[in-house]
Amino acid sequence: MTLAARLKQDGLSLIPYLMAGHPDLDTTREVGRKLVNTGIAAIELGIPYSDPLADGPVIQRAGQRALDAGTTTEGCLEVAADIAAEQAAPVILMTYVNPVLAYGPERFARDAAEAGVAGVIIPDVPVEESADIARTITAAGLDTVFLVAPTSPDERIVAAATASTGFVYCVTVTGITGSRSALHPDVHGLLAKVRSHTDLPVAAGFGISSAEQVSLLREHADAAIVGSAIVNELDAGRDPGPLVRELLSACK
Numbered sequence: 001m002t003l004a005a006r007l008k009q010d011g012l013s014l015i016p017y018l019m020a021g022h023p024d025l026d027t028t029r030e031v032g033r034k035l036v037n038t039g040i041a042a043i044e045l046g047i048p049y050s051d052p053l054a055d056g057p058v059i060q061r062a063g064q065r066a067l068d069a070g071t072t073t074e075g076c077l078e079v080a081a082d083i084a085a086e087q088a089a090p091v092i093l094m095t096y097v098n099p100v101l102a103y104g105p106e107r108f109a110r111d112a113a114e115a116g117v118a119g120v121i122i123p124d125v126p127v128e129e130s131a132d133i134a135r136t137i138t139a140a141g142l143d144t145v146f147l148v149a150p151t152s153p154d155e156r157i158v159a160a161a162t163a164s165t166g167f168v169y170c171v172t173v174t175g176i177t178g179s180r181s182a183l184h185p186d187v188h189g190l191l192a193k194v195r196s197h198t199d200l201p202v203a204a205g206f207g208i209s210s211a212e213q214v215s216l217l218r219e220h221a222d223a224a225i226v227g228s229a230i231v232n233e234l235d236a237g238r239d240p241g242p243l244v245r246e247l248l249s250a251c252k
């Protein structure tokens with residue numbers, strides 16, 4: 001089943017995010033393997049990068065810790081392969097464009113596809129400049145995912161939806177990743193606008209950390225993406241499993 005078809009299935013689903021290599025790759029492998037078997041729709045795996053523009057403090061710190069621990073793109077792809085081998089939920093890589101260029105775009109796309117990865121999110125390629133990289137990714141059989149924000153004009157939403165094949169990532173707050181006490185005041189209007197421009201699934205992310213916030217997205221989004229709240233659990237030395245189960249029950 002394609003990533004898009006999976007996310008279009010029954011109601012709101014959950015996509016947890018892990019930073020690969022935080023606190024080390026063995027933990028990412030172990031936690032990722034467990035999480036894909038909890039009923040999540042997909043898992044987003046971040047590749048750490050030294051200049052992460054859109055990352056808030058929690059994800060930035062996790063990325064720095066991963067880099068300090070010697071995490072490489074090769075290592076991330078190996079862990080992605082181990083998680084994908086569970087055959088329980090698709091693995092989506094989230095990476096800035098520089099690590100992809102450093103690795104070589106063709107090689108990156110081929111190795112990710114070989115690892116069993118389903119799709120790639122590259123947040124810092126403006127959709128207007130995305131044609132080459134998107135072609136390389138889709139040629140390897142991977143899905144592309146582009147982001148739209150509350151500030152995106154209609155034509156940008158259309159362009160992002162046209163360039164995406166897996167789902168459209170709807171950033172539900174203005175700014176960087178990280179837990180917020182409240183969702184965007186017009187999150188439902190924003191999601192409705194994106195949905196009016198595409199048949200692809202629409203996933204909401206940025207600032208979603210609680211079961212209550214997840215439940216507010218029911219019937220408005222196809223998936224909720226939760227990053228910082230999960231990274232926080234790992235920072236506190238806790239298994240993120242219980243939080244993920246709580247968030248999952250809010251999807252129903």
Ligand SMILES: O=P(O)(O)OC[C@@H](O)[C@@H](O)c1c[nH]c2ccccc12
Nearest residue numbers: 017054123177178206207226227228
């Ligand atoms: O951490 P949050 O607020 O729950 O947001 C998800 C997010 O962390 C994850 O999707 C992500 C991490 N880094 C990114 C950079 C750009 C876009 C998305 C991301």
